[in-house]
Amino acid sequence: MATQKISVTLESTAIKRAREAAGPRGLSAYLDAALEDKLDRDERRRSFVAYLDELDAADPAPEETKRHARRRVAKIREAIAP
Amino acid sequence: MSQPVVVFDSGVIDQAASNREFRWVLRELLENGWEPLIPTVVLSEAITGRPADAPASQVIRRLDTVETSQTTARRAGHLRFGVQRTGARRIPSGIDAIVAAHAVEAEPAVVFTTDTADLRRLLVDHPRVAVERP
Numbered sequence: 001m002a003t004q005k006i007s008v009t010l011e012s013t014a015i016k017r018a019r020e021a022a023g024p025r026g027l028s029a030y031l032d033a034a035l036e037d038k039l040d041r042d043e044r045r046r047s048f049v050a051y052l053d054e055l056d057a058a059d060p061a062p063e064e065t066k067r068h069a070r071r072r073v074a075k076i077r078e079a080i081a082p
Numbered sequence: 083m084s085q086p087v088v089v090f091d092s093g094v095i096d097q098a099a100s101n102r103e104f105r106w107v108l109r110e111l112l113e114n115g116w117e118p119l120i121p122t123v124v125l126s127e128a129i130t131g132r133p134a135d136a137p138a139s140q141v142i143r144r145l146d147t148v149e150t151s152q153t154t155a156r157r158a159g160h161l162r163f164g165v166q167r168t169g170a171r172r173i174p175s176g177i178d179a180i181v182a183a184h185a186v187e188a189e190p191a192v193v194f195t196t197d198t199a200d201l202r203r204l205l206v207d208h209p210r211v212a213v214e215r216p
Binding site: 041044045047048049051052053055056059060061065066068069070072073076079080082 | 086098099102103104105106107108109110111112113117118140141144145146189190191192209210211212214
């Protein structure tokens with residue numbers, strides 16, 4: 001697989017933890033695997049949102065239901081805020 | 083900083099497909115970067131082997147599931163014992179404790195469950211994990 005050297009800025013604590021976790025595999029291989037994993041998860045999430053759109057097209061939620069859902073999400077965010 | 087996580091308990095997986103309001107709640111969260119997480123063990127309660135499993139199976143096929151590591155299972159034991167120690171008459175199930183442990187490891191998180199009482203008791207010391215009905 002072709003590789004490319006890039007410059008990125010990461011949190012110091014995260015770099016320290018990643019170096020420790022990577023061990024003999026090396027930091028690059030560890031970050032490469034983490035990036036692949038994150039890309040897969042993002043792809044699954046997007047695919048699921050598209051699925052929710054399909055379901056909503058077949059069985060649309062009334063505007064009031066959507067508003068209520070948004071209010072609930074705002075409360076969840078508020079509840080877990082640091 | 084890690085992304086906040088949406089953890090699914092067994093009773094809500096099919097509702098991600100069938101409950102219109104829950105679909106919009108999930109949509110709002112996932113579009114804003116929250117990551118969905120279905121612990122594999124909840125399938126033991128969510129799946130029956132009957133055709134009625136179809137909505138849950140569709141959701142699981144798209145989101146996949148996450149295995150429970152020994153570390154997470156041990157954390158589940160601690161959380162469950164924490165409830166037991168309070169002298170509660172009803173002790174949450176091991177699966178509920180595993181769901182709670184996955185949420186704790188992903189903090190901040192929201193757990194969607196039909197059994198909010200047990201999950202709240204397990205997560206009483208974790209204010210950055212919300213417990214909600216679907």
